[in-house]
Amino acid sequence: MVTLQPLLFLCLLIEGALGGQWAAWMPQTISALQETCVAIPCTFDYPEELRPSSVHGIWYFNSPYPKNYPPVVLKSKTSTAHESYQGRTKFLGELQQKNCSLQIDRITTEIQGKYYFRADLGGYNQYTYSEHSILEMLDKPLVLSPAEILVDSEVELTCLVPDNCPSMKPSLSWLGVEGLRQHSVFGRLEEDSGTWTVLSLLRFLPSQKDNGHRLGCKVSYPDTVLEYQRFLTLDVKHAPKIVEVNSSLETTEGAHVVLVCVVDSNPISQVTWLKYETILKEEASGNLTLELDNVSNSHDGVYTCVAENEYGRVNKSLGLAVMYAPWKPTMNSSALVVEDESVTILCSTQGNPEPIMSIVKEKEVLKTVVYESEILLEIPLVTHEDDGEYWCTAENQYGHSNSSFNLTVEFAPIFLPDSKCTTGRDSVQCICVVKSNPESSIVFELPERNLTLNESDRGLVYSQRSGYTISSVLSLRGEVDSEVLVFCSATNRYGTKMEELQFQSHSSQLWAKFGPVGAVFAFVILIAVGGYMIKTRKKETINESSSFIQPENPPVAFSSEYKTQKNLEKSENEFHSISDKILLNQKERFSDLDVNYANIDFTRLCAKDGYTPTEELAEYAEIRVK
């Protein structure tokens, strides 16, 4: 191709020269860099029969007609030229040999245009050929680059410069190629319709970092100061790359989280933040920030940054773990069960990390599970002792919470060991302490006396309730055989229980405690104290001090050590007045029995069976997770 074209052109010229017609051959366009020179190759012909004695020629600028007085580029006959061409033009060949080649030096913008040749064969044989050359001036070399430069696929850039002046040969070089991968440069000369072009081909493998890089092609002419450069900026297309994204992280509830995704791509990518399949934010950008304000457990999950342009798609994911204290556990609502049934208590919560959960009753840890959000307590056979308040606690390093649940157990009556009879000098007190749910009705039975007494027998029987415990006291005054049989029977909907109340003499109990020596010692002290008291407080009677030794109205064993409460005093007084009235009415019936009121402090029983305050329960032994 390259070698064929000049041959073809030569053939055309030779053929023309042999034609013997008015005709000329020259390139249609020819170009040169500013300040360089150009040689327009040219041949012409004329009818053979003319046989001119001399052959002259004129080159005109921009017009073929001498009538228009176009600027004369060069006139062979007089070797004259228009002032703008003076000293800049010369014929290169012999006009006699039909060679009209013209050289123009120091090309400037003003002399761009059409160049016409007129043959002057003497006389009227003058002819301006319509064939002409258009001269173009370039101020820089031309650089051709492919429409698209893709990363990692070899690219070829071409720098072109016209080479149409044999006296000034251009030399090409590339600027800024040092960092290019696998770069190489080839030179080439090309001919097209009689004009010549020097090419320099730069081949390299573009990388992502070459995007935006400036490359230049430089033309210089040896032995001159002329130098021309053309630069271009590389536009290397590449698929997106996520150059920066947060790694998985842990955060706590309420935090402000900023996630950053920095993308390098050409052209710019569509960047998206996703949580699973849901699009949270989308933008054509090199840098997409996702802000999460006041994070809660609902923000927990996997976040993905996706970047996409027409050259590819990439993504990177990160996990966001939101840590939080366990929520208030949810438990069964309070339940009522009957003894011997089974019961299941379920407690569930939510926390991150999964908490340690426990079920606690009265400070006793019944069950613990570690790193779970649910705890199940099964009681296959419920007893009355299972009744009470259960606390479910959940804890992790971010906090703890708890909930309570009340289990109400219904059960048949149970006699408590406090049930007994106590004899005084002229009275008997029988106490029957029963625990049951629902409350039992208590009946005292004295089969030998053919007596059945309950609370309705006011003055004789007095009851006090505390929790599931009912304490009923039967007070009999007068001489009572200590061998009398007293039964207590308790009934609720789950059954009836009956128990014989055992007699305990108050005095024997006291002496048994201290022994004879202790008793004597105590007696001596008491006498001394009593004597002192008589001295200081003359109002006191001897009866009071002696009543300790032989109390008229002995207190029930457990009662004396407790302080009398105000409300109890009140009930005692009421009780006393009622019992006196009953006594009047019933004097004949209970001829040999006298009824007295009880001096019993029930607070002890209350304390025994009362509920433990809930706050205390919550302070169960801590188990910490780290």
Ligand SMILES: *[C@@H]1O[C@H](CO)[C@@H](O)[C@H](O)[C@H]1NC(C)=O
């Ligand atoms: C015209 O003359 C020049 C200079 O001598 C020469 O280089 C060129 O080849 C000639 N052209 C033809 C067609 O012979």
Ligand SMILES: *[C@@H]1O[C@H](CO)[C@@H](O)[C@H](O)[C@H]1NC(C)=O
């Ligand atoms: C995510 O990364 C950016 C940039 O490195 C940083 O500024 C920001 O704090 C990070 N976010 C979190 C929650 O760590």
Ligand SMILES: *[C@@H]1O[C@H](CO)[C@@H](O)[C@H](O)[C@H]1NC(C)=O
């Ligand atoms: C944070 O969110 C919680 C519920 O998710 C809300 O109760 C609280 O008021 C919020 N705090 C702020 C500062 O918005």
Ligand SMILES: *[C@@H]1O[C@H](CO)[C@@H](O)[C@H](O)[C@H]1NC(C)=O
């Ligand atoms: C992320 O890329 C992986 C493989 O490169 C692909 O399986 C996954 O579907 C992509 N995820 C998203 C959200 O585009």
Ligand SMILES: *[C@@H]1O[C@H](CO)[C@@H](O)[C@H](O)[C@H]1NC(C)=O
């Ligand atoms: C507590 O709830 C669980 C599940 O809902 C249930 O299986 C169980 O029987 C409930 N227990 C009580 C006492 O209601």
Ligand SMILES: *[C@@H]1O[C@H](CO)[C@@H](O)[C@H](O)[C@H]1NC(C)=O
């Ligand atoms: C359980 O019983 C206690 C005492 O009777 C009470 O203070 C508490 O509120 C009850 N709890 C529930 C969950 O009903």
Ligand SMILES: *[C@@H]1O[C@H](CO)[C@@H](O)[C@H](O)[C@H]1NC(C)=O
């Ligand atoms: C008790 O009373 C019943 C009838 O009320 C009577 O049949 C019985 O004989 C009496 N027993 C005694 C020991 O008085």
Ligand SMILES: *[C@@H]1O[C@H](CO)[C@@H](O)[C@H](O)[C@H]1NC(C)=O
């Ligand atoms: C006491 O006994 C009488 C007769 O036995 C009965 O009618 C009454 O309901 C009983 N009262 C109580 C409080 O149990």
